[in-house]
Amino acid sequence: MKPFTFSADIGDVVTGPELAARARHAEDLGYHALVVPDHLLGRLSPIVAMASVAAATTTLRVSAFVMNNDLRHPAVVGADLASIDVLSGGRLDVAIGAGWNRPEYDAIGLSFDPPAVRQARLAESVAILKKIFAGERFSFAGDHYTITDYEPGPPTPQRPHPPVFIGGGSRRTLALAGREADIVGLAPRISSNVTVDARSLTFEAAREKIEWVREAAGDRFASLTFNVYPSVWPVTITDNLRAEARAVVDHLRARSGVELTEDEVIDSPHLFIGSIDRLVEKFQQLREELGISSIMLGGIDELAPVVERLAGN
Secondary structure, eight states: OOOBEEEEEOOSOOOHHHHHHHHHHHHHHTOSEEEEOOOSSSSOOHHHHHHHHHHHOSSOEEEESOEEGGGSOHHHHHHHHHHHHHHHTSOBOEEEEOOOOHHHHHHHTOOOOOHHHHHHHHHHHHHHHHHHHHTOOEEEEOSSOEEEEEOOSSOOSSSSOSOEEEEESSHHHHHHHHHHOSEEEEOOOBOTTSOBOGGGGSHHHHHHHHHHHHHHHGGGGGGOEEEEOOOSSOOEEOSOHHHHHHHHHHHHHHHHSOOOOHHHHHHOTTOOEEOHHHHHHHHHHHHHHHOEEEEEOSSTTTTHHHHHHHBTO
């Protein structure tokens, strides 16, 4: 089994000194990485924030969680990410997705294409990024991007490229992750109206997604790292686990019309509720039964006791 690694979110918009202090605090607590959301509405730019975190720390890895491929040309984002890897001494993870939050697209007049189109663009971007990270002249001719005789900047210190993180809830995206990623993020499925498919939150749904990845990955499956993160419901530390689970059941029923059982909620890889002891036990179960060892916890401090007990073990 792979050792546990934990990442945390940078949190709300803050000044540079406060972001640097948060990054050093996460590093001191034993976090593996500090991640930056990529949203246009009310958040810091991921590239700028990642560079700031890297400059303030010495061992902490930096990543988006995750970059929306549709918002930037891969040659531009590739130059930015390669620069961060160089400047940080090889502490970058490249997390990228096909984009899902339609209100952001609508706000800036960007076409929100069907999932298959967004996923095809993502696949081409990943291929381009890997060529950019190699630092050698190349051309690329795809359905969505064309690059001709392009000489990128310096190669990344991490060879052959920084770890690539691809996450999603659909079979098509997870198959791409199986073929191309080093870290696979298991996410709930999102409908066209930005509603979570409650059934995709369950333990058994995660098991099914991992089998999709296994089928696509072939011989490279054993080298993959699997990641989960909290979704739908905030991280909740409580000794009254059943009562909190019932509240989640009611919330999901009202939002989606789907009624999960309390046990399905408690066992969900995407719902972090219960005592610290219970969450430690849960993460150990996820690793033992599903092979999940990379966990994004949300805020830095709330689950710091979990990091102290499990990180690196």
